Amino acid sequence: MTTAVDKPWVLGLTGGIASGKSAAAQRFAELGVHVVDADQASRWVVEPGRPALAALAERYGAALLQADGSLDRGALRKVIFEDAQERRWVEALLHPLIAEEIARSLASATSPYAVFVSPLMVESGQYRITQRLLVVDAPEAVRVVRTLLRDHTTPEQVQAILKAQASREQRLALADDVLVNDRDLAWLHSEVERLHTFYLTLRGGRE
The missing domain is CATH 3.40.50.300 (P-loop containing nucleotide triphosphate hydrolases)
Structure with a gap:
């Protein structure tokens, strides 16, 4: 144990x-x-069907979604690089969710x-x-x-x-x-x- x-x-x-x-x-x-990647965690929390994606779509509209319902990362990147206030809003939404996913994955490590x-x-x-x-x-x-x-x-x-x-x-x-x-x-x-x-x-x- x-x-x-x-x-x-x-x-x-x-x-x-x-x-x-x-x-x-x-x-x-x-x-x-055991490797935990913050980028992978950030992708996982905005997958179709997850609450964060619905919140992003509600704020920025369908222009943020691709035809298959997944997040258009390029469109989101444009939003957060061009407007510091919007970047802060997106970070406040996503960072706690990403932190939870990272902590869960690190806790499962069995390597030294x-x-x-x-x-x-x-x-x-x-x-x-x-x-x-x-x-x-x-x-x-x-x-x-x-x-x-x-x-x-x-x-x-x-x-x-x-x-x-x-x-x-x-x-x-x-x-x-x-x-x-x-x-x-x-x-x-x-x-x-x-x-x-x-x-x-x-x-x-x-x-």
């Missing part, structure tokens, strides 16, 4: 847009670590530690539910190029996302560990494996 002493500790994993945090999280999962991935770990204060914080970092110029190639978006949209996220300095100030991801995927994997070996030696996320 699991006791409070041997309950898995939580590693927070974050990084700016296109830093490589998702690829790092995937490697942790491949190594047998669990990884909680969130792009807004610092901005949202989510790092407070972790025992240790790993920041995947890369120079901003590298991240902008990756985003443009990956998302086929505009430089203006990338800058808007960067502005909405914490600065590198804010993330790095809170980091216990930093993984600089400015090389290829093999390098990223080797760094994750090195950190995993180290994390297995920790109790409660501390040395």
